[in-house]
Amino acid sequence: MGRIALFIFSIVLAATAARASFVSADIGVNGLNCSMCARGVEGSLKELPFIDSVAIDLNKLIAHITFKKDAKVSIEEIAAMIDDAGFSVRSIDATFDFENLAVAKDFHYPYGGDTYHFVGITSQKLSGPVQLRFIDKPYVSKKEFASLAKKTSFECYKKGKAASCCVDEHAAHGVLYHVTL
Amino acid sequence: MMRILATALILFTLNAQAQELFIQTEPASNMPARTWGLRLASDMWNANDRFVTRMGIEAMYGITKDLMIHVQGFGSNQVDNFELETYGLYAKYRLFTDDDFKYHLRVAVFGEALFGKQNSHSPSFASKGSGPMLAGGVIATLLEGRFAASTTLGVAKATKDIEGGHPTYKNIVGANGSLSMGYLIYPNEYESYSDPNVNIYAEVLGFTSMFDEVDHDLISSTSGTEVLLSFGPQVILNSLTRIDLAYALTLYSGYTMKKQNSVFVRLEHNFF
Numbered sequence: 001m002g003r004i005a006l007f008i009f010s011i012v013l014a015a016t017a018a019r020a021s022f023v024s025a026d027i028g029v030n031g032l033n034c035s036m037c038a039r040g041v042e043g044s045l046k047e048l049p050f051i052d053s054v055a056i057d058l059n060k061l062i063a064h065i066t067f068k069k070d071a072k073v074s075i076e077e078i079a080a081m082i083d084d085a086g087f088s089v090r091s092i093d094a095t096f097d098f099e100n101l102a103v104a105k106d107f108h109y110p111y112g113g114d115t116y117h118f119v120g121i122t123s124q125k126l127s128g129p130v131q132l133r134f135i136d137k138p139y140v141s142k143k144e145f146a147s148l149a150k151k152t153s154f155e156c157y158k159k160g161k162a163a164s165c166c167v168d169e170h171a172a173h174g175v176l177y178h179v180t181l
Numbered sequence: 182m183m184r185i186l187a188t189a190l191i192l193f194t195l196n197a198q199a200q201e202l203f204i205q206t207e208p209a210s211n212m213p214a215r216t217w218g219l220r221l222a223s224d225m226w227n228a229n230d231r232f233v234t235r236m237g238i239e240a241m242y243g244i245t246k247d248l249m250i251h252v253q254g255f256g257s258n259q260v261d262n263f264e265l266e267t268y269g270l271y272a273k274y275r276l277f278t279d280d281d282f283k284y285h286l287r288v289a290v291f292g293e294a295l296f297g298k299q300n301s302h303s304p305s306f307a308s309k310g311s312g313p314m315l316a317g318g319v320i321a322t323l324l325e326g327r328f329a330a331s332t333t334l335g336v337a338k339a340t341k342d343i344e345g346g347h348p349t350y351k352n353i354v355g356a357n358g359s360l361s362m363g364y365l366i367y368p369n370e371y372e373s374y375s376d377p378n379v380n381i382y383a384e385v386l387g388f389t390s391m392f393d394e395v396d397h398d399l400i401s402s403t404s405g406t407e408v409l410l411s412f413g414p415q416v417i418l419n420s421l422t423r424i425d426l427a428y429a430l431t432l433y434s435g436y437t438m439k440k441q442n443s444v445f446v447r448l449e450h451n452f453f
Contacts, residue, residue, distance in 0.1 A: 030284075030285075031280030031281070031284070031285035033329075034378065035420040036417055036421070038420065039421060040212075040453045044214070044216070047215075058371035059370055061282065084246045086212075086213050086246045088278070
């Protein structure tokens with residue numbers, strides 16, 4: 001009986017864990033100025049195995065991306081693909097489907113082997129689709145970066161990589177991303 | 182009234198994008214990494230009541246986001262029947278990028294080598310593909326809204342002398358400079374990739390060279406300059422296929438054999 005309960009519990013746990021995932025992302029692309037170039041970016045992005053669909057708004061120059069269900073999404077690989085197509089990322093807003101996750105200022109969330117560091121937020125529970133804004137230096141304006149940097153005492157944000165602050169429950173595994181709500 | 186016009190002009194300018202795809206010159210960057218494109222071109226002119234065309238075929242590949250190579254071949258009926266004249270490689274490397282929203286400034290260096298026959302009549306570098314050469318230089322391309330501009334500065338050296346007639350030309354080296362400007366005239370606002378794009382371009386191309394002119398026993402070191410004005414439309418279909426049309430007018434020529442005014446047509450398809 002105990003074994004069956006453990007088995008069911010494992011399945012429920014696995015299903016719950018799998019449910020927390022990226023759903024979609026809106027990526028602002030800089031340097032892009034023509035529909036022919038946008039088509040090139042779209043073609044490059046479609047090479048990524050976890051991407052389901054890409055549609056570029058040719059006026060706002062934002063790539064609307066949807067991800068394959070439960071696929072491991074790498075924001076870093078998306079940025080690298082846009083770079084490879086010859087352009088650069090201006091902004092990243094991604095929708096993540098959370099399963100009752102309690103977050104707080106400087107909470108570190110492990111997902112898909114990477115770490116998501118929440119900056120400048122209040123303590124709250126996240127459930128369902130939530131928009132995460134990626135705020136690492138390349139993805140925000142200089143002014144915004146300076147103002148966000150004041151909202152955390154963690155030097156990893158200013159440095160753009162794991163620093164001496166990244167220990168214990170704040171340890172950074174894989175790629176370290178800084179996000180806000 | 183003036184205020185309304187100015188506002189309309191600003192809105193018109195802010196609302197759309199330009200292309201960085203010039204007709205007679207190469208932009209600082211055009212191919213995404215791991216993608217390729219194919220071009221077919223024809224430059225056509227009239228020489229002593231004879232229709233002459235120089236056709237070009239070019240395959241382009243983006244090795245990385247910064248390094249792009251083109252394999253190219255040229256042939257013409259300039260001398261007699263249509264024949265292959267030159268073939269070679271063009272490579273460009275992007276050194277500098279400054280990207281922003283609907284804006285970019287890029288700087289690249291390029292190198293080019295053409296091999297094959299020397300079919301030029303004139304020691305000018307204005308007729309690309311007519312003779313073997315080595316060339317290199319710098320390209321800077323700017324895009325801002327609907328407007329695009331690019332400048333190229335380069336040097337070139339003919340690797341075969343021109344010996345087909347009298348006089349003959351030896352030791353030909355040159356310098357080239359160009360300024361290309363383009364403007365997106367359609368669409369005002371994109372609805373989809375299938376919207377055709379129409380751009381208009383005006384390009385000024387300058388070529389100067391130094392060479393030894395050999396007439397029987399008489400050798401003289403001399404030089405020449407040619408300035409061309411090229412203008413015309415470009416249509417992009419389905420965001421993949423590009424059609425260029427231009428009229429290249431020789432504004433000034435200091436060479437004995439002036440470059441004839443020509444009509445240039447090119448078809449390009451990108452395999453994204």
